[in-house]
Amino acid sequence: MTDTMLKTKNSGDIFRIVYALKQCTRQQISVQLSLSLPTVTHNLKQLIEQGLVYNAGAHQSTGGRKANLYRCVANSRLALGIDITKHHLSLVLINLNLEIVDKKRIRCVFCDSDSYFENMSRELQDILSKNHVNDGRLLGVGISMPAIINSDQKSISYAEVIQVGENIYERMAGHITYPFLLFNDANSAGLAESWISDTSNDMTYLFLGGSVGGAHMTGKQIQYGSNQRGGEFGHMCIAPGGNLCYCGQKGCLDAYCSAKILSDFTGGNLGAFFEELKAGENLGYRRIFDQYMNNLALAVKNLRMCYDSDIVLGGAVGSYMSDYIDEFRNKVAALDPFEKEMDFIRVCHYKTEAAAVGSAIYYINAFIEGL
Template sequence: MRGKGMTTITLKKINRNKVYQYIYQQKETSKLQIVQDLQMGLSTVSQNLNELEADGLISRNGYFESTGGRKAQIIRIVDDFRISIGVGILKDMFHMVAVNLYGDAIATETVELPYENSDDYYNILSENIRQFITEQNYDTGKIEGISIATQGIISPDGTSVTYGDIMGNTQMQLSDFSKRLPYPCHLEHDSKAAADLELWNHPQFDSALIFLLNPNLGGAIITNHEVHQGSHMRSGLIEHICIDPDGPKCYCGGHGCLETYCSANTLKEAAGMPVKEFFQLLHNSPTPALVQIWQNYLSHLAFAIRNLNLVIDSPVIISGYLAPYFRKEDMQELLEQINTGSLFQMTEDQLLVGNHGQYTPAVGAALYYVKNFLTPAGA
């Protein structure tokens, strides 16, 4: 009897999850549609819908247009039943985002705070996260977890930063956050988090190469529909590929790294002004000097993409802080430069631009807890 009981309970959980996942994927559906597509009995579907609604996981509001009979009620998941908080830490600031179960950023905030490995810093950051949650009027029970994206290589067990020369955060520990916040916490490399977001937005891609054009350049590789980590969590560190041994000195100690040509900081230094101001002038009052700076930047970026695409034959996604500044004509120019002198031609559909800008790592990090919830154990 016990074995039979366990089987029944397991089957009920499977059916409940199937119904929830179906509604999630469809976004809007009806009871009859669920019955037909999942080939479940009407009473089984009705029971699961009643339970999911009672638990607050779905809502039934509004009606579809009539097709001749009784109007079908619209069924949706409650997309803010759980909220994931993403935090993107940079050298001089950090970004916070609240993400719903569809991965949408429904609230964002940026706080200027220079990083330092101190109790004061972590206390201030944690207090800002608490305040951010409070200001959005989120009940604490809604918060699925807080995922932190930072510059630096994360240890395989996810508990610490093992290399963080940009920010000086090599000593950063997951416990620096978890012991100050009453929620589950997760630590992630910002480039890997960005790749998670792009994979979420482009589920059709089996593989892709991500260029994270943040103040410091980052990169990531997607293979077999997963972010490739490498044996020592160093896969995708395109920023330290040397393209000129006699080039500018990189923060890693080397010379001519891609970081020194394609980071947002490099563009800022070349222009002698903030990036936002540079693009305002470039797009509205361009001068030959400004156009040349941008052409030089695109030329180096094209060089990197052309060569890396020979290693990773896949679509390329321009992501991060600079992505929103790329206009259609910029992408066309970039594609032309990539294909100039190239043995294999890249097509327009293989070169894409991300759409979350500076919040990309934070949103990508937040997806960690969204995906956790959406597993059968979550819903």
């Protein structure tokens, strides 16, 4: 390794330590990376000049002496995530700390057409202009959608929930002037939950939205499988010969646990379903939800048997599960042969914006790893 390469590597390693620890002293960096204090000081100075790190002052006492703490400048780089669903378009601008700088969600029926992409491009430009992101701080745009995306992150191998034609990437490129890539929505949402989580435990994310999907993460990285179809939990069979799934098979989890299973009873409005459920006046809603949770418990139990990991309930239904999580854990506990402590089952952190955040994380990760 040449001197220049070594210096660049040191600088990147130091930034990654500051980023991972949220804040740290020169001494901590020196110990973690086995670098001399002068080398650390020199690199920190450069990172400060580049606007990537700042000195947050002396906050901590170490052996009587106060040491300066260094933090990364969260807004020094930003990434935009766009989530396309059948009926909505969500845009989320995040910074390096995954904090949401701005977001917008509009009702907009998907149609694979120039006018749709033009509208998307206008919304994208609006959110960037509004937040004065015109100075090269934007790392890229991640676009998530309910489709299986090939590993080139540009072509689509399967899409049933929305109808997309071939070469969608090329046609979008006619309207988007920034670097952008395509991502599966449920994978992206899972990645967002795993990055925002405090633990580094393996995580299985179950997306309970208009369709059912998910992702499995180890070390905060998605396990895509051989064909990018890892985490297609919606097509696990939970009832042989059961209800018809949109994939053409019978008994898939999607046919029992998509948000529609609940929202169909309240005119497509999931919020209204949970309001009725809370009001408790109509026992029919209670029975429907009980049956829904029974089916979901079966899926969660199966996922726990496969992965032995934390399990996060996400998507539209996941964001309403906080009030029912104890009851749900009891249902899973009744099925689990090994354990009765169900703390590994959690409710999602993000509500509607998880997929958009996750697709933007791709660019944050690439920036941090590439320094």
